[in-house]
Amino acid sequence: MTFLFKRTATLLLATMLAAPMVQAAPAKADVNALLKKFSERLEQLEKRNAELEQQLTQLRTENSAKLEPRIKAIEEQNAKIEKGLENDGVSQYEPELTARLKAVEYQSLNMQKSARTVSALDGVTAGVSLTTVAQHPGEMPAGSHIHNSQLNYRGDVTVSLPLPNSGDIENKMVAAFRLGQGIGLNGVRSFAKPNASAFRVSSTSPDDSVAVLGQAWYQATIPLPFGGFKPRSREKLEINFGKMDPFSFFDQNAVANDETRQFLNTVFVHNPLLDAGGDIGVDANGFTPGFRVSYLNEVNKAEPWRLSFGVFGAGQGANYTRFFSSPLVIAQVEKQFKSFGGLNGNVRAYYWRNGQAAQYSGDVAAHSGWGISADQRVSDNVALFGRYGHQLTGRVSFDRALTFGAEFGGGLWQRGADALGVSLGWLRTSNQFRNDAPTLADFGFAASNAERVAEIYYRYRVNKQFELSPDLQLISRPAGNSDASLVKLFGVRAQIVY
Structure with a gap:
């Protein structure tokens, strides 16, 4: 303020002194009056300046x-906030701002964790199913171990886990649990076993x-040619090993x-020769360790073909x-x-050779055979299948x-999700079995001709x-016994999947 006042006074004095230079010199009395007037104005300005300085000092105080x-209160609040943020816990004595900051931080961390979890689970698939079957037998053939109704259940859990790719090679793991x-009613004396879902x-x-x-x-899964441009690959090599x-x-x-x-x-x-006949050679629970390699050709996307080879x-x-x-060796060619x-x-x-196959006589020997499996959809609601096995x-x-x-398919009767299945089977007894059956402890009868099987279900x-499936099975000449009565099996199956 003092500097401004002095600057103003100096400019005013300079102006007053310079102005007479272009006019005639004023009288001495006029100059004295002007200086006096200027002095009074200067004194008033200094007084006013002192008052303003006094007011400013008072205002600052x-x-x-x-x-x-x-x-001081803000500084104390900031100190409390900083102290509260030093630990992860939330206290009722902390400032509200601290709690809010922590809440935002926790929410952000949870979102990041969820994002990492979702990313880690990307591509993972899982399935759970529970199958329950109740079966009631009609008249059982002599020697059967089952004469009353049976109830069984089976649970399956399957998980497929994608693994990191190795360049263009896709990797995955599959695990399946069963209980x-x-x-x-699989104790019936026949070649066919009426309940493939039973598990214990x-x-x-x-x-x-x-x-x-x-x-x-x-x-x-390896795209071919190896090292080529994967998006344009129409051939694949698949390699599997494990149980x-x-x-x-x-x-x-x-x-x-x-x-x-x-x-x-x-x-x-x-195929009855592999499953019911036992040539597949798996363990008592239906599984086995092994290795499989497969070549898939999709040059014609509508009609691909595949070659597969397995050792189990x-x-x-x-x-x-x-x-x-003496493992099981199987080779297959398939075409769509x-x-x-x-x-x-x-x-x-396919062709198979089992080096340790169980024979009806109780010993173990090498078995071989070939088979065909075919299926064809002939309309939107009708599909056919057929299998043949040759030992x-x-x-x-x-x-x-x-x-x-x-x-x-149920679309034929306005129940699109339902289905009706009908099948027939013919299992010809072998010449060796016909000769040996009368002397075998588990049989003891004259075997001839073939066992015939029929099944019908409605899903x-x-x-x-949730699905329910009533089921009816008929077995004629069980185990090739022409004297045995017709076996009738009634059942119902409940299937729950997720």
Whole structure:
């Protein structure tokens, strides 16, 4: 303020002194009067300046007295906030701002954690199913171990885990757990076993329900040509190894392949020579260690074809006690077709050799054979299937097997999610078995001709996760016994999936 006043006075004096230079010199009295007047004005300005300085000092003092408590309070609040943020816990004695900051931080961390979890689970698939079957037998043939109704259940949990890619190679792991109780009506003396869904760990008491790791295998999918441009690749090489169900890769069929939803008798689920006949050589729980390599050609996307080769433990090798001697070797070629106006059809032909196959006489020997599995959809609501098996070597109870049938979609009667399945089977007794059956302790009768099997089921969709399937099976000449009465089996299956 003082500087401004002095600056103003100096400019005013300079102006007054310079002005007379272009005029005549004023009188001395006028100059004295002007200087006096200027002196008075200067004195007034200095007085006013002193008053303003006094007011400013007073204002500063008053403001300082008012602001100091507020600044102190803010500093104390900031200290509390900083102290509260030093630990992760939330206290009721902390400032509200601290709690809010922590809440935002926790929310952000949780979102990041969820994002990491979602990213880690990307590509993971899982499925859970529970199958319960109740069966009631009609008249059983002599020698059967089952004469009353049976109830059994089976639970399956399957998880597929993607692994990090190795360049263009896709990797994944698959694990499947299984548990259950009850053996169903599989004690009937016949080649066919009426309940393929029955599962119980053989070494446990019927009172126990034990879960087993049925499958745990790795798969690498390699685009071909190796090192080429993956998006344009139309050929793939798949490699699998671990503990697995060989039927996951061989003898598949779109119409007759799943005992939890389709046909229940073993002769219609897989090739009878491999499954009911036992040439597949898996352990008591239906699994085995092995290796599989497959070449897939999709140059024609509508009609791809595949070559597969597998080596699996058989006999003692299936339970990890003798794998590298006499395994099961199986090779398959498969082709997909478009027929009946572009509807899918598949044909699979395969050859197998089991070095440790169980024979009906109780000993172990090498078996071999070949088979065909075919399925064809002929309309939107009708699909057909057929299988044929031919035994080449080995002492087996039946050496030819033919099964065929159809599934009719519920769209034919305005129940689109329902289905009706009908199938027939023919299992020809082998010449060796016909000669030996009368002397075998488990049989003791004259075997001839062939065992004939028929099954019909209706799958009723209750909702998306729940289905009920009444089932009827007929077995004529069980185990080739012409004198045995017709076996009738009534059942109902409940299937829950997630």
